[in-house]
Amino acid sequence: MTTAAPETVAATVRAMRRAGAAGEPVPADEVAAWARTFMVQLYGPQKPVRIECRPLYSVEPWIKAEDADVVHARRRKLDIRALYLHPKADKPGKSHRFKNDVCQDCGDGHFYAGPNCEPPAPTPDSRTALPFDPSWFREPLEALQRFASIKIISLSDASKWKRETAYLLERLDQYDKETLA
Template sequence: MSQEKTDAAPAPAEAKTVAACVREMRRAAARGEPVDAEVIGAWGETFMTELYGKQKPVRFEVRPKGVINGWGNPLEGDVAHASRRRLDVRALYLHPPPTKPVKEHRWDDKNICRDCQEPMFLSGPDCVPPGKVINFRDRDAISLEWFRQPLEELIQLAKTARINRFDAAKLTNEANYLIERIDQHLKGKSNEPQ
């Protein structure tokens, strides 16, 4: 008997509107059978997108747990630490028509956007890829030529100062290495096409 009942009951179609969702929910309740978690997830997603769209809450209201009325404005940290402070929180939304995103997300098989690298459950309506990383060394706010003279004076100081020969050799080697690197960088920069 139960086998016939499950075969006869049509699988709920994926609802596109809130009204279709409610209709499917009522049919499922009338059948009195368990509903698949995927179907419930689709209903919840439909409710969120159709009722609230991709908007953020306009404001939050809080009240102590167990109180029937008396919603008020939250203090700093009340929303973030509501469970610790034993508060109920509600988000209030406006319902303007959903705006079309400036740039759509492109999801991969792991539900992560290919452009902005945001996971689906954290992403906003617009895909905002991270900006190009600026390499401040390319700006040449300083000239490497400025370091040549102090390095040459450091080599001269290492030869004439009263320091042990190991420290003098180390200072000379490091200063010569830096001068060579500066020369290579300046030579490479002069060979680049403008």
């Protein structure tokens, strides 16, 4: 079942899953190729910044490891770990403006705000989409606006319908200018 060594981490994981699904033993050289691929692709030429050690199966704090500790880790019964640098975080595109521990722009709290201030997109006005001929509504809207003006209905309903009809008539005029111009 020896195959060519996969070159990417994804291909290696796929090969490992296939081998696991087959349920057969995997040759040691193939496992070594998988490990080599993981090390090269995940760590590449990056050198560890610090190598630490502690006794096996202990909860003691990690201490800096000497070269001899790494070379003779099994004999000295040491657990070894290598710490690598991570890429530096990008500078935020827009900083938060906190007031009373809440960002004034995005509304995130101080403790759970990310590095970038990303205000939510404004909610689109559902009334702006006109998927039909708007001229159909001009006459009924004008009649409704007249009724609201002469107060046949209650004052609160009249003001609401005046606002709505004024907005819709304004949008119709704008639509007519855009389409007829």
